[in-house]
Amino acid sequence: KQEVTQIPAALSVPEGENLVLNCSFTDSAIYNLQWFRQDPGKGLTSLLLIQSSQREQTSGRLNASLDKSSGRSTLYIAASQPGDSATYLCAVHDRGSTLGRLYFGRGTQLTVWP
Amino acid sequence: KAGVTQTPRYLIKTRGQQVTLSCSPISGHRSVSWYQQTPGQGLQFLFEYFSETQRNKGNFPGRFSGRQFSNSRSEMNVSTLELGDSALYLCASSLARDMENSPLHFGNGTRLTVT
Numbered sequence: 001k002q003e004v005t006q007i008p009a010a011l012s013v014p015e016g017e018n019l020v021l022n023c024s025f026t027d028s029a030i031y032n033l034q035w036f037r038q039d040p041g042k043g044l045t046s047l048l049l050i051q052s053s054q055r056e057q058t059s060g061r062l063n064a065s066l067d068k069s070s071g072r073s074t075l076y077i078a079a080s081q082p083g084d085s086a087t088y089l090c091a092v093h094d095r096g097s098t099l100g101r102l103y104f105g106r107g108t109q110l111t112v113w114p
Numbered sequence: 115k116a117g118v119t120q121t122p123r124y125l126i127k128t129r130g131q132q133v134t135l136s137c138s139p140i141s142g143h144r145s146v147s148w149y150q151q152t153p154g155q156g157l158q159f160l161f162e163y164f165s166e167t168q169r170n171k172g173n174f175p176g177r178f179s180g181r182q183f184s185n186s187r188s189e190m191n192v193s194t195l196e197l198g199d200s201a202l203y204l205c206a207s208s209l210a211r212d213m214e215n216s217p218l219h220f221g222n223g224t225r226l227t228v229t
Contacts, residue, residue, distance in 0.1 A: 031213045032214055034218065043120075043220040044206075046218065046219060053214070091157075097170070099169075099208055100163075100164075100206065101147065101170050102159070106156045
């Protein structure tokens, strides 16, 4: 059974810092990995999707990498801002599962203070 | 293009009652999934529908059920509510173009409180 772990569980940094959030998964047989952002009391906003054949994806100040063989992904946030404060979740689409069934980590709660 | 719409946003129910939650996917999306999110368990998969057929089901009791209509809108029902059913229920839709590159898009959820 696929298991997804995110480290650290919480992170508090001053504005302007570059950050790395980590995600690991136990089964490398995946279709893709998605990073989401969740604001308090809200739903999930999709940030980046990395297909299994890709090594990284970039969107603005966000860069996500994928090392499928080692079961790891990182989300890099450049020049962090207070508006980046949220919980960041990674989710894996396992090859043994259907399209809508993702395996989620517990998330990293990020606080960026001015 | 409108996103995934979930109604209602908030619900308060009493133990033993039943509840129905609604989800309208992004236009053109035929795959709809439901998740339960709690502080203790995180995000847990409930079920997935495609073209009115349930394709996958998570490890939840039979009190949890769902369905999908011909216009891809979906509902989930929880009967005989328990205190532990208090959670944020999230619906997600996907274009289902291909397995490698079909991201899930989530709604804002329905916050259910059982008293």
